[in-house]
Amino acid sequence: MSDEQVTPFQQLGGEAGLRRLVDRFYDLMDLEPGFAGLRALHPTPLDGSRDKLYWFLCGWLGGPNHYIDRFGHPMLRARHLPYAIGNAERDQWMACMRQAMDECAVEPALAEPLAKAFQGTADWMRNRAG
Ligand code: HEM
Numbered sequence: 001m002s003d004e005q006v007t008p009f010q011q012l013g014g015e016a017g018l019r020r021l022v023d024r025f026y027d028l029m030d031l032e033p034g035f036a037g038l039r040a041l042h043p044t045p046l047d048g049s050r051d052k053l054y055w056f057l058c059g060w061l062g063g064p065n066h067y068i069d070r071f072g073h074p075m076l077r078a079r080h081l082p083y084a085i086g087n088a089e090r091d092q093w094m095a096c097m098r099q100a101m102d103e104c105a106v107e108p109a110l111a112e113p114l115a116k117a118f119q120g121t122a123d124w125m126r127n128r129a130g
Contacts, residue, residue: 007062011110015058022054025100032099038092041083061114077124086130090122 012018026046029035042049055066056074067074083089097118101111 008110008114009058009061009063012061012106014063017104018057018061018063019054021100021104021106022050022057024104025053025097026050028096028099028103032096035092035096038089038096041085041089076121077127080125081127084128085125086128087126088130090126093122093125094119 009018012021026049029039029042030046052067055070056076059065059067094115098111098115101114106114
């Protein structure tokens with residue numbers, strides 16, 4: 001297989017690797033005081049959130065379309081409208097994801113382009129000023 005055909009999903013270690021990353025993301029959200037504002041937007045327990053982000057990212061990163069198979073079109077921005085998301089919430093989401101990638105030893109050559117892609121989506125999720 002040539003390099004062009006290797007998806008970010010595969011580079012992250014497929015389903016097992018991606019699940020580890022998503023689990024670390026929500027563990028950090030739960031644990032780190034700096035992410036308390038982000039955590040407060042989410043339900044308790046976080047099991048459903050973990051599954052949904054994991055299913056979504058599988059497809060978004062070039063793997064199986066688990067999210068679409070279950071829920072149809074993601075309509076991510078619409079699904080985030082019930083939550084007040086401004087710059088602070090976006091920045092916490094990004095910091096939490098960056099830390100999760102770092103702790104899961106995602107190589108910088110992969111983590112950097114992924115962070116850019118996450119940033120674009122996270123910017124788009126904002127639905128209030130500030
Ligand atoms: C910008 C900051 C963000 C905040 C504050 C935020 C917050 C939330 C919250 C509170 C939920 C509901 C959790 C639940 O129903 O259990 C959610 C759901 C979700 N988020 Fe985010 N999110 C952000 C960015 C993102 C980004 C960048 C992505 C994807 C790359 C994403 C993907 C998802 C998905 C797939 C769901 C599940 C949607 C559903 O089926 O209801 N979120 N998010």
